[in-house]
Amino acid sequence: MTVQADVLVIAAHPDDSEFGAAGTVAQWVQAGRRVTYVVCTSGEKGTSDPSLTPELLAPIREEEQRAAARTLGVQEVVFLRRPDQGIEDTAEFRKLIVRMIRTYRPKIVMTSDPYRRYIWHRDHRIIGQVVLDAVFPFARDHLAYPDLIAEGLAPHKVQELYFWGAEDINRRSDITATFDLKIAALRCHKTQVREFKRGDPEEWLRQRCREMAAGESFGLAEAFHYVEAPP
16 A cells, blocks of 8 residues: 655654754645655664663654654654664665655655765664665666565655765755754654753754855755755
8 A cells, every 4th residue: 555755754763854854844844745754763772871771762762753753743653663773784674665665655755874974873874875775776666576566566766865964965955944843853852862962952953054054045954965866
């Protein structure tokens, strides 16, 4: 069964989407676009608290992500529950991402940049690469995964890709009007906010978004590497 979404946001962990793209997502939702989140892990290793086990943390982080999505008006959150810190570029995982793309049939896919150098979470790097490969050519080609076609998941051509966390920035989104929503959504991730060494995220994120908007006519931005997918 297919479910239409205008935008599919595919992230490694709960809170990745809020850091990378929440202001843009909020803007699109306000414009009437339907946005779905696919979160590949439950972020069950994302803590320095020795009292928390992965089994205890996973449902907490999933509920935090659902709360953040509600704050932004995201249509649906899908958890794939892959292992945190254990994402691998495998044929099986790529097929699962193709399944998501063919199910939701988005015009736009957003994810983490696979080509950021040096210090970058390995899950972020691998998710970006798997998503890129899934979009082109696997989700598009009718001879890839004929069993999915037999299930009713026909090939689908994504039109645009946005990669957050990119060093090669070629698109900036004006989030001046939605920055407060970005912060509100990020604060839903309470287990992560209390891990921040710089305290409350609003001040330093505002400065970061100002820097991303440098040279533009607007004050606050999210920055991406943008790609038009081949036809």
